[in-house]
Amino acid sequence: MSALDGLYQELILDHSKRPIGKGELDAPEGALTASHHEYNPSCGDEIDLSIAVDPATGLVEGLAWEGQGCSISMASASILSQLLREEKLSVDEAQERVDAFREMIQSRGEIEPDEELLGDAVALQGVSKFVMRIKCAMLGWVALEADLKQVATQRG
Numbered sequence: 001m002s003a004l005d006g007l008y009q010e011l012i013l014d015h016s017k018r019p020i021g022k023g024e025l026d027a028p029e030g031a032l033t034a035s036h037h038e039y040n041p042s043c044g045d046e047i048d049l050s051i052a053v054d055p056a057t058g059l060v061e062g063l064a065w066e067g068q069g070c071s072i073s074m075a076s077a078s079i080l081s082q083l084l085r086e087e088k089l090s091v092d093e094a095q096e097r098v099d100a101f102r103e104m105i106q107s108r109g110e111i112e113p114d115e116e117l118l119g120d121a122v123a124l125q126g127v128s129k130f131v132m133r134i135k136c137a138m139l140g141w142v143a144l145e146a147d148l149k150q151v152a153t154q155r156g
């Protein structure tokens with residue numbers, strides 16, 4: 001294991017121990033909200049992830065989740081939450097991050113992930129070499145994607 005891998009392992013462990021975004025959604029008055037339950041039968045991971053979007057600006061104003069599962073699934077959901085809390089993203093920008101994450105995680109380590117788009121999520125790049133764990137890493141992102149679609153439908 002390289003020093004860099006060790007650093008990434010630590011980051012993942014840290015996020016799984018002290019998850020960001022875990023709890024109830026605190027949606028601002030008048031916000032559009034969406035919630036999605038996602039289950040990964042191959043590992044038993046599950047998550048309920050909710051978002052709140054300002055109908056006027058289209059920005060994701062809030063994100064929260066509840067879930068249980070392996071450390072990769074929980075760390076990935078936590079990192080995703082951090083990403084969307086650090087900077088207010090539009091629905092389209094959030095979808096762009098989901099796409100970038102999926103591309104990285106399905107690349108089997110062959111593409112260089114965009115750290116500007118993915119932040120700490122690049123730490124999960126190593127997961128792409130383990131086919132069985134890809135669904136674990138994708139869990140929260142798939143739920144977010146479903147929420148974004150729900151909101152897009154509500155906005156019309």
Ligand code: ZN
Binds near residue numbers: 040043044
């Ligand atoms: Zn898992």
